[in-house]
Amino acid sequence: MFAIATQQEQYKTYVLSDETAQAQVEVVPERGGIVTRWKLQEHDILYLDAARFTNPELTVRGGIPILFPICGNLPDNTYTHNGQTYTLKQHGFARDLPWEVVEQGTQDSAHLSLQLTSNEQTRAVYPFDFLVNFTYKLQGNSLEIHQRFTNRSSEPMPFSTGLHPYFEVTDKSQLTLDIPGTEFYNQRSQSVDAYSGKFDFEQDEIDAAFRNVTRQSASATDLSRKLHLTVEYDSVYSTVVFWTVKGKDFYCLEPWTAPRNALNTGEHLTHLEPGATLEAIVKLSVTVL
Template sequence: MVLQQRREPYPHWEYTDPSGAEVLRVVPERGGLVTGWSSLGRDWLYFDAERFADPDLSVRGGIPVLFPICGGLPDGRLPLPQGVFTLAQHGFARDRAWELSALEGGDGVRLTLAHDPHTLAAFPFLFRLSLEYRLAPGQLGITAQVANAGEDPMPFSFGLHPYWAVDDLSAVRLEGLPAEGFDHHTMAPATLAAQLEALGEGVDLLAHPAGPVRLRGVAGGAAVTLEPDAPLDLVVLWTDPPRPMVCLEPWTAPRGALISGDRRLLVDPGGCCSLSCRYRVDRGWG
């Protein structure tokens, strides 16, 4: 296992597993962002390094982290018993500096984020969020631990926003999603068939699959499968044409959950909530 700091093609940390075949690239100071994953001889994640070089622009690529909300809030305002707070789209985790370390078992890395004066101004809870990325041939396992070190119950939502590189949006196929979901563009129910036809125009679909979801047509004609685990078992399908990528995202709750209560998670004082999912890539699928 090797964890080394690199300067090219952009400043990042690079983790290499003992075999040398699995590589994870991470920029902890930019939202704990995983910028690349190489496995089975190929890079699987889309990453816009030119846009990333401008810190004033939102990231397009890698695996951004969504916490303590997924999506946005009306006027960006979060009403809580402690008062009304302002939270930007997807929360603040993707904009904060994280701590990085190698896992003791030598099979991946751990990223950790804790409350600070900036987060407390937007989310008045003493929290500790850790993410563990474990690598195996063709597999990326992800576990999140959300701990509450405060004296009040802590509500939250959590999600990941992975960008998967594709060769051609028109050739993308999805398996495992239900026939109907919810269109975030129109804020109304929508059929999966109509959303798949519109991938090249841009889609933002929330769905609740009954099991794994396979995305066919990723780079090199392969497939990536998301294996969700409740409560991290909602899936968002998002495209941003003409970028050659598809986001296949696991979420715990829909937009506005901390206000509506729909699938809102709550951690008691001194408690901890564990969330997990896994991605598998297979070069044998077309």
């Protein structure tokens, strides 16, 4: 049985439930359209820094932030389009703006659709008209995220997009990863490093971008919590980022359509023609071992 309820806390929160699977997802449209919680049986799947979440001046560290129209950061936070320089902060603006709920339903799944539309604020840093629609679909042990990006401009719209899910972990030494790549770009050392399937979690920070992934899924097994997580993504996603910080109870497996700075380099950048729409799906699944 599927259900959707709302609760008013600091922000209006939509609670999607699959009672048969004992699964629940919480979505906060006005805080960047973010999923803040995903629970399966007694397991909290996502990490959330509650203090940052309650401070609207700070970006959220936790849940599943939406990255658009860039992933990562730009040098000096700037790019040039048609001879004009624009400033765009890390991961873009979608995760900071309020989204509008446009549809919800409980037929065959609990699903909630949100949209973000260009406005004066976005055009000041990104001179394009767009409509972005996200539908969160909870069914069983899976959360599907259906995305539609429509270019309402009169010229091609360059962008990249991605998700930044924070997964809860209590003992990283019990974490095993399956990421489809043999090397990664190390953002901290600015080098390309070989990957043998393991990271040294004693490092202060790991920020590894696997470019040109060879498979449309990545996974992690948390032996201490007895959970197996799979992230599946469409072929438009060229990059998977693994990120974690020492002493913090999270790790991130992030599907990106392009690496950081693609708006300047053009690497894997999407150019959406006027009036065209790009659709993409990311599916997160959890198995209790």
